[in-house]
Amino acid sequence: MSEFVVHGIPGSPFLRAVLMALEEKQTPYRFTPVAPGEHRGEAYRRMHPFSRIPVIQHGDFTLYETQAILRYIDAVCDGPSLQPADPKAAARMNQLMGINDWYFFPQVGVPVVFQRLIGPVLLGQKADEAVVAAAQPNAANCARVLNDILGDQAYLAGEALSLADLELFPQLDYFGQTPEGRALMGGTPLAAWLKRMAGRTSAQATLPPEPLRHAV
Numbered sequence: 001m002s003e004f005v006v007h008g009i010p011g012s013p014f015l016r017a018v019l020m021a022l023e024e025k026q027t028p029y030r031f032t033p034v035a036p037g038e039h040r041g042e043a044y045r046r047m048h049p050f051s052r053i054p055v056i057q058h059g060d061f062t063l064y065e066t067q068a069i070l071r072y073i074d075a076v077c078d079g080p081s082l083q084p085a086d087p088k089a090a091a092r093m094n095q096l097m098g099i100n101d102w103y104f105f106p107q108v109g110v111p112v113v114f115q116r117l118i119g120p121v122l123l124g125q126k127a128d129e130a131v132v133a134a135a136q137p138n139a140a141n142c143a144r145v146l147n148d149i150l151g152d153q154a155y156l157a158g159e160a161l162s163l164a165d166l167e168l169f170p171q172l173d174y175f176g177q178t179p180e181g182r183a184l185m186g187g188t189p190l191a192a193w194l195k196r197m198a199g200r201t202s203a204q205a206t207l208p209p210e211p212l213r214h215a216v
Contacts, residue, residue: 003028003058006031094164100171108135115131136180172194
């Protein structure tokens, strides 16, 4: 099989999801770091016309969009399936991935995690408290919904690890470092799930850069 080449900015939660999938599949890959801002340059835009993170190359095949990448990795790589065979569980997995992309990341990750973690730690910016406060209702709603779906299951879509866990874990791992995340998730099923996910070999092998680990 051709080598996977993964392009992305270190610390990106979407990048980490892809790297975790490759680790779970025990598939060799080569990581090519992209410097902040470089993803808006012409060379990167030839791979990803929308300048987002990440991109993979697999032989002569180039692919962007995290959900598509995750499903491709699961389809072509050996190892345990990361997508449930049961139609209802598979639909729940797909629903959760959509919740991340449409609600959690834009409504919570962008305003809260950026203001509390990315901006202060990487850019030296002071958090905009008004932005964080405005995101609180959405953050509370997302935490409630995800806790309700998880319930007493081991993983988000059931008793087996799925792509939903791999996509949401890097996002919630960052959120859990913020005061808002700790307040909303502390003592809930999500907190136990985060601890369980953080102990996986794939999570330990793909830790974000040191400044972004438990920085808040």
